[in-house]
Amino acid sequence: MKYGISLLLGIGLLTCNHSRKPEQTFIGNPSVVVKENQIEHDVSLDVYDFGQLEKLWTTKDGNIYIINFWATWCAPCIKELPHFEKISELYSEKNVRVILVSLDLPHVYDSKLKPFMVAHQIKSKVIVLDDADMETWVPKVDKAWSGSIPATLIFNNEKRQFYEKIFTYEALDKALQQFLN
Secondary structure, eight states, rough: OHHHHHHHHHHHHHHHHHHSSSSSEEESSSEEEEGGGGOOTTOOEEEEOOOHHHHHGGGOOOEEEEEEEEEETTTHHHHHHHHHHHHHHHHHTTTTTEEEEEEEOOIIIIIIHHHHHTTOOOEEEEEEEOOHHHHHHHHOOOTOOOOOOOEEEESSSOOEEEOSSSSOHHEEEEEEEEHHH
């Protein structure tokens, strides 16, 4: 009986704690606070299924595309995002296009993804991949991809290279140089 009451009390405390909506959300760096009622609603998110995303692979426009698969819950992804932003800024005049493909779930677009983009001043194009059939689309990106993130695809008209790893800035720049030369 004593254990039953303790169990009920513990469950009650846990459910009470989760029913309260927080006033603030800390995104990545604890010094950056985005208040939920102040989320900027002009953040652009293109929501694609895999068929729409796959059409990018056939683009023959002379650009070099860097497509990074990531999510706000993936710490290694967050760590490398500034490198993609820097590449995008430095090489935009050399026809390099960075596209960040978020694998966040639809129910967190407004509560986590958009505030993250605002707090971290993401300027690259963000596409949300809303396609739950990973077993079908992951091998279409690359046959060797296990499905873990971060993962990056770099391609142009003639060449395609897939990386299932975390990039440093230097390693990302070196991978890009193979397409620029």
